Amino acid sequence: MSNFFSKAEVTSSGRPVFLRNEVERHLLSGVDLEPEDYRFSPLKSGILILTTHRLLWLPSSSATTLTSASSIPLASISHIFSKKSLKSVFHSPRIRFQFLVSSDGRVFDPGSGSGSGSSTGSGSRSVVVTAVVRGKGDCDGFLVKFWDSWRARAWESNETTGSGSGLASGSGAGTGTGGGLYSTDGSVRMVGVAGILRKEQEIWESTDKSLQDAFQDLNALMSKAKEMVMLAEKMRQKLLAGTSSQTSGTNDEEMGSKEEMQDWLLSVGIISPVTKESAGALYHQQLSRQLADFVRTPLERAGGMINLIDAYCLFNRARGTELISPDDMLQACSLWEKFDVPVMLRKFDSRVMVIQNKSHSDEEVFARIKSLATKPEALRNGISPTDAAMTLGIAPAMAKEHLLTAENKGLLCRDISPDGFRFYINLFPEIDPFNIYLRLKATRCFAEFSVKDYGICITWIKAVSTSG
Amino acid sequence: MQKLGDFKLPHFFNYPPYFTLQPVKETREKQIQLWKELILDYCRTQKIFVIKLEEEFPLFSNSVIERTLSHEAREAFLSALVAEGRSEWLDKGRRSCLILWHRIQDWADIIVNFVKDNGFEDSVMTVEEIRSGIESRGTELHGIDRTILMRALKLLEQKGKLAIFKGTSTDDEGIKFSV
Numbered sequence: 001m002s003n004f005f006s007k008a009e010v011t012s013s014g015r016p017v018f019l020r021n022e023v024e025r026h027l028l029s030g031v032d033l034e035p036e037d038y039r040f041s042p043l044k045s046g047i048l049i050l051t052t053h054r055l056l057w058l059p060s061s062s063a064t065t066l067t068s069a070s071s072i073p074l075a076s077i078s079h080i081f082s083k084k085s086l087k088s089v090f091h092s093p094r095i096r097f098q099f100l101v102s103s104d105g106r107v108f109d110p111g112s113g114s115g116s117g118s119s120t121g122s123g124s125r126s127v128v129v130t131a132v133v134r135g136k137g138d139c140d141g142f143l144v145k146f147w148d149s150w151r152a153r154a155w156e157s158n159e160t161t162g163s164g165s166g167l168a169s170g171s172g173a174g175t176g177t178g179g180g181l182y183s184t185d186g187s188v189r190m191v192g193v194a195g196i197l198r199k200e201q202e203i204w205e206s207t208d209k210s211l212q213d214a215f216q217d218l219n220a221l222m223s224k225a226k227e228m229v230m231l232a233e234k235m236r237q238k239l240l241a242g243t244s245s246q247t248s249g250t251n252d253e254e255m256g257s258k259e260e261m262q263d264w265l266l267s268v269g270i271i272s273p274v275t276k277e278s279a280g281a282l283y284h285q286q287l288s289r290q291l292a293d294f295v296r297t298p299l300e301r302a303g304g305m306i307n308l309i310d311a312y313c314l315f316n317r318a319r320g321t322e323l324i325s326p327d328d329m330l331q332a333c334s335l336w337e338k339f340d341v342p343v344m345l346r347k348f349d350s351r352v353m354v355i356q357n358k359s360h361s362d363e364e365v366f367a368r369i370k371s372l373a374t375k376p377e378a379l380r381n382g383i384s385p386t387d388a389a390m391t392l393g394i395a396p397a398m399a400k401e402h403l404l405t406a407e408n409k410g411l412l413c414r415d416i417s418p419d420g421f422r423f424y425i426n427l428f429p430e431i432d433p434f435n436i437y438l439r440l441k442a443t444r445c446f447a448e449f450s451v452k453d454y455g456i457c458i459t460w461i462k463a464v465s466t467s468g
Numbered sequence: 469m470q471k472l473g474d475f476k477l478p479h480f481f482n483y484p485p486y487f488t489l490q491p492v493k494e495t496r497e498k499q500i501q502l503w504k505e506l507i508l509d510y511c512r513t514q515k516i517f518v519i520k521l522e523e524e525f526p527l528f529s530n531s532v533i534e535r536t537l538s539h540e541a542r543e544a545f546l547s548a549l550v551a552e553g554r555s556e557w558l559d560k561g562r563r564s565c566l567i568l569w570h571r572i573q574d575w576a577d578i579i580v581n582f583v584k585d586n587g588f589e590d591s592v593m594t595v596e597e598i599r600s601g602i603e604s605r606g607t608e609l610h611g612i613d614r615t616i617l618m619r620a621l622k623l624l625e626q627k628g629k630l631a632i633f634k635g636t637s638t639d640d641e642g643i644k645f646s647v
Contacts, residue, residue: 382484413495415484417535424485428498431480433505461479 004040005070008056016049016056016069021154025145026050030135033057036128039101043070048131050146052154074150076100078126080143093139095131095146152194287324288332291315292341295355299343303394304360308333308345308353310395348401349408362405368392369406373425374456379463382415382422430457472526475513478506487535489544503545508554512569517613518558519546519565566615570608575620578608580629583647595621595641 009017018024031048049056055072081096133139291311298306298314308329316323324332333345333355347353372391373383389399403423406412412423471477480486480502490496510516510527519525521542528537537545546565549555553571558564570578579598583589586603593601599617604610609617621643624630631644 408492410492410494413485413490413492414488415535416488417484422484424483426485426495427480427483428485428490428495428502431498431502433501457479460483464482 005057005072008054008058008069008071010058010069014058016058016071018051019053022051022053024049024051025149026138026142028131028133028135028137028139028142029060030133030137031057032132032134034130034132036130039127045134048133048142050142050149052149052152055146072099073155075153075155077150080147080150081128091132093133095133095139095143096128097131097146098126098128101125101127148194148197284328284331284335287328288335288339289341291329291332292336292339292343294318295343299355299357302398303392305354305356305394305398307395307397308355311355348405350401350404352397352401354398354401365392365402366406366409366411369402370411370425373412373423374459376463379425379460382424384420384422388423425456425460427457427460472510473514475510478502481506481530482533484533484535487530487533487537487541489538489541500545500548504549504552504554507545507549507567508569511567515611517567517616519567521546521563521565566613568616572616572619572623575612575616576623579620579624580647582607582609583645588645589647590645592642592644594635595643598643 011017027050028048031046033043033046033048035042043057043059045060047058047060049058053074055074055077056069057071058069076099077097078100079098081098133142294315295306295311298311302310312326312329315329336344342358343355344358345353346356368391369388372378372388378387383403385396385400385403388403389396392399392402394402403412407414407423407426410426410429413426413428415422415424486499486502490499507519507527511519521539525542528542529535543562546555546557546562549567550557550565554568556566556568558566582598582604595614595617598604598609599612599614600610621630621632625632629645629647631646633642633644635642
């Protein structure tokens, strides 16, 4: 069987030895070569290499040493079948091709023997072989290149160029004349459509190579970084082990240095969660408590509610140097749920986030808003966020949030005009659609009853009419 | 009490939030209800049959408190009327709205009563005569919108109470009653 194909020379590391001007085009692994008529026993699970001149089959490294590398010259290939069939959906992709066999039963090799480029020998028959691709390679790409290489007939131009330069005068190294892909100095010439394709291929290959080189550097960097991270992890583990096994008799110095180590680790960017359910890093816990303490004074000054952004600015300004990120701020506030602190984070419908006292009561605020909105002045002209801010003693932005919340509860309704955005006490629920002119009911007791119902309406009418 | 022409306006017409489309669902529902009633009332007393959204409409502004309904608000209230069947859009762009302060069926009944009251059971009249003839003066039919009148007449035709036939000119369609 191994005598059927020509033997391909292989280097000591298992790579094929290429002919002069032969270039590797594609490689597929896990390929079986199976003849259609059992002329030779199948070659199993090897590497199929397509070059500009030959098809090479190398046994896989696990194969026995008896199987040697084989080659089929592209010149002896007489036909490549297109492989579309229904079967191909279910089976491994296959490549079928046909090549000529010379009279001695072996693959016809035009390179050997006469070398005059006659494509058919006497008495040659043809063999059809199927290459079954069981590996993961790009079979379609291989097929395309197979066609290309076969049609390009690189081996012929090699010969003609070889003979051409022989005829030319002088043995000097001229640049390749004559047709064909290859010039005399062995470099590939760019000729015709094949040449363009070749050029594209080369550009792509060189880009690929330079990318690979670049990534080599990056890989080196990453492997180093990996080492660093592992080192840091080890230290962290040691620290944790050390902390958990501490007895009360530890001296403070050790504790201090351990905390220092922890901080240093944190600054490198490694958060150390003890467990997932726990309150997160010690750093964030401390920060959270510190923030809760700090925020008390501004809260009082701001009337019990302060915008998160404002709190963030105040906090960082107070810290002076070791500023915290917005993320840290958010984390610290979220941790408050787990501790017993008198402050909480609150998110409004408008997605504004505020810090407020736990003792803060919405109801109380609404009561104050209602009393503000029912004053005669407010009945006539409504209230603006600024008015509310002054009365409630809080920032206008916070006041607006409160007014919007009150509106949502049906306590107020809005009035949008060129004068701006104002709120009025909500009269709509009081208005009776069947008595829009407020005709009082006939009997006296009913009259008293109805006046009470329309209490706020009457008040409003009175307030409005006194304005003239 | 404030008036718009001879129309008596309700007290909440001077309530500024009445002119701003309210976002809160319950408040808005009440607001829409009040506006629907007001529009129908106003159109009935003023005999207005068509409202054009982009034109000035006295009901939609209040100069005392300096407020005007936005286009969005007008569309919202009129759409609510359409949904209730008391109104119809006359064009796809929703710029013009037919107000049915009497439903078509009600108009049909009014026509039948008119016919009976005046003894026109078997006679013939033109459409114009119904709208603006001497007999209709003082009734609700006087000055009725032509589109609405035709719809009501067609409804009666389907019920077999009358027959519509073309006259000598397009203006002069005739009605033969068989009430």
